[in-house]
């Protein structure tokens with residue numbers, strides 16, 4: 001599989017290309033587990049510091065690297081992007097009445113919502129009862145005013161690579177958070193500081209980290225992993241993250 005990402009240009013090609021409707025990442029991980037190669041590979045990745053490659057190859061591969069708190073840290077870029085709190089802006093553009101550029105103070109001035117819900121990656125790992133808080137996406141969109149005819153949302157990360165999508169209808173549900181805190185503290189850099197998405201009913205790949213932009217549009221533009229075989233509608237238990245995996 002050739003991933004058109006300069007960060008991973010030097011990575012070994014994965015053993016199998018994406019199959020129609022099949023998540024690439026899980027196939028690779030299952031293949032590795034079958035070969036008993038996980039320990040070896042983990043050691044190599046950690047010592048080589050090539051977690052970029054691991055995480056870039058698929059949302060599944062980094063899951064062999066243990067992380068505190070049950071979360072696996074995924075990023076298709078390296079190092080993690082950082083922005084000074086004072087410089088952070090969340091832009092809301094596209095089919096809106098007013099384009100926005102929100103600072104952290106602007107976000108803090110909007111109604112705050114807390115949600116304590118599970119977080120689940122398509123590859124099967126799950127963290128129960130994570131307390132998140134921030135601003136409901138719909139409260140942000142209401143500030144901007146969505147124009148008639150808009151039906152989709154495109155999210156961009158200030159890592160410069162990762163993108164995500166939701167339909168406008170999905171994004172207006174009261175379970176999609178523009179999160180600024182996790183476990184009662186500001187979101188850590190590795191988890192997407194200072195602002196990330198948390199999309200409660202969908203697999204973790206929808207919960208874009210290092211959120212920089214929200215674009216309101218007419219039609220859905222598939223996100224990073226969606227261009228690589230994962231479902232656009234990533235509902236937990238009802239999308240292709242789980243079709244062929246009895247363990248999820």
Ligand SMILES: Nc1nc2c(c(=O)[nH]1)N[C@H]1C(S)=C(S)[C@@H](COP(=O)(O)O)O[C@H]1N2
Nearest residue numbers: 059072073074075076121157162204205209
């Ligand atoms: N910017 C960005 N956001 C991302 C990803 C990523 O690689 N880059 N990975 C996604 C995937 S597949 C998952 S499961 C979660 C993992 O969140 P965590 O790294 O905080 O555990 O982040 C999602 N958001």
Ligand SMILES: [Mo]
Nearest residue numbers: 059121204205
């Ligand atoms: Mo994931």
